Amino acid sequence: MHVISVAIPKGGEGKTTTSVNLAASLAAAERRTLLIDADTLGASGISLGYTADQVKSGLYDVFNYTHSLNRVIYKTELTYLDFVPSNISTVQMEERLLRLSENRTVMRIALRDIEQQYDYVIIDCPPTLRGITTNALCASDSVIIPMRASHFSLDALMRIMRYLKWIREVANPQIYVEGILLTMFEPNTKIAEITGRELRARYSKFLFKMVIPKNSTLAEAAFYGRPALLYNINSKGAQAYFELATEIVARDTASGKLSQDGIRDAASFGGEARGEEMPDPPRGKSRDLAGPDSI
Numbered sequence: 001m002h003v004i005s006v007a008i009p010k011g012g013e014g015k016t017t018t019s020v021n022l023a024a025s026l027a028a029a030e031r032r033t034l035l036i037d038a039d040t041l042g043a044s045g046i047s048l049g050y051t052a053d054q055v056k057s058g059l060y061d062v063f064n065y066t067h068s069l070n071r072v073i074y075k076t077e078l079t080y081l082d083f084v085p086s087n088i089s090t091v092q093m094e095e096r097l098l099r100l101s102e103n104r105t106v107m108r109i110a111l112r113d114i115e116q117q118y119d120y121v122i123i124d125c126p127p128t129l130r131g132i133t134t135n136a137l138c139a140s141d142s143v144i145i146p147m148r149a150s151h152f153s154l155d156a157l158m159r160i161m162r163y164l165k166w167i168r169e170v171a172n173p174q175i176y177v178e179g180i181l182l183t184m185f186e187p188n189t190k191i192a193e194i195t196g197r198e199l200r201a202r203y204s205k206f207l208f209k210m211v212i213p214k215n216s217t218l219a220e221a222a223f224y225g226r227p228a229l230l231y232n233i234n235s236k237g238a239q240a241y242f243e244l245a246t247e248i249v250a251r252d253t254a255s256g257k258l259s260q261d262g263i264r265d266a267a268s269f270g271g272e273a274r275g276e277e278m279p280d281p282p283r284g285k286s287r288d289l290a291g292p293d294s295i
C-alpha cells in the first residue's frame, strides 16, 4: 500500500482537486484506491457528490476511537475507488479533532487496518501543517505538493519543505517528496515563467515533469460532484490527472513496489528508495536564484 498525502499550507492551491482526480485516475487504472478527506470542510466529499446528510460516520469517529477505519469507508461511482469522509459538522467537533490529532500516530495506526485492501491511499489535507496534516504526514510514504504559480505559493512550498525535514527527524524518517505539482498552470504568462524558474533553480529534482493546466472542467466537475474523468474524460484537466497517475504507477512499478496486480511490497517504501534527501530551505530572496529559462 502506498500512502500519499496531498498537502501545502495554503488555501486554494489545488489539493482537493488533485486528491480527487488523482485518486479517480488511479482507480480508473484499476488500482485499489482509498481517498481520505482529512480537511474538515469536506470538499473532497462534495467533489465526489456526497452531501452532509449522506455521511453518517467518517474520519472524526476514527480519531475519536469510536469506529475503526474499515467502518467509515464509503463506495463511489468508480469500482476501484473508496472514500472516507470528514464528518465534522460543528466547531466543537473541529476543536476536539484538533486535540485528538495531537497524538501523531492515530492515522498511521488506523491505516494498518486496511493495509491489504488497497494499493493507494490518497489523503486530502487542510491548508495547515499542524493537527491532522501532521497526522497524515506521519502516516504517509510520500507527499504531493500542489501549487499555483505565485509568490505566496513558493513561500508555502518552502514552509512545507522545512516542516517535512522536521517530520523526518522526529516522526517519519521514511517520508519523501513524491513531487511538486504545478496546478492551474497558464503557460506563456510572466508569473508562470518566474515561478518555473524559481522551482527549477531550487527544487528541480522534486518537480513533476508534467503540469496541470488551468481547465474549467475541473471546477465544473467538482460542482457536479464527479471526478473530471466521469464528467468529461477528454478534457485537458482529466487527461492531465490521468497522466499524473500513470507517472506515479510507472515509478512504483519500475522500482518493484507495484506488481501488475497492485502494490506488492509495502515494507520497501521509503525515502532511501528514491535516494532523496529533503533539501534545506532556501534562504535568500527568490529573485537571487532566478535563471534565464522558462518552464
Ligand SMILES: Nc1ncnc2c1ncn2[C@@H]1O[C@H](COP(=O)(O)OP(=O)(O)OP(=O)(O)O)[C@@H](O)[C@H]1O
Binding pocket: 010, 011, 012, 013, 014, 015, 016, 017, 018, 039, 043, 126, 127, 183, 184, 185, 212, 213, 214, 215, 216, 218, 219, 220, 222, 237
Ligand atoms: N487546474 C485547475 N483549473 C481550473 N480550476 C481549478 C484547477 N484546480 C483547481 N481549480 C479550482 O480552484 C479552486 C481551488 O482548488 P482546490 O479546492 O482543489 O484547492 P485546495 O488547495 O484544496 O483549497 P483549500 O486549501 O481551501 O482546501 C477550486 O474552485 C477548484 O475547482
Ligand SMILES: [Mg+2]
Binding pocket: 015, 016, 017, 039, 043, 125
Ligand atoms: Mg481542499
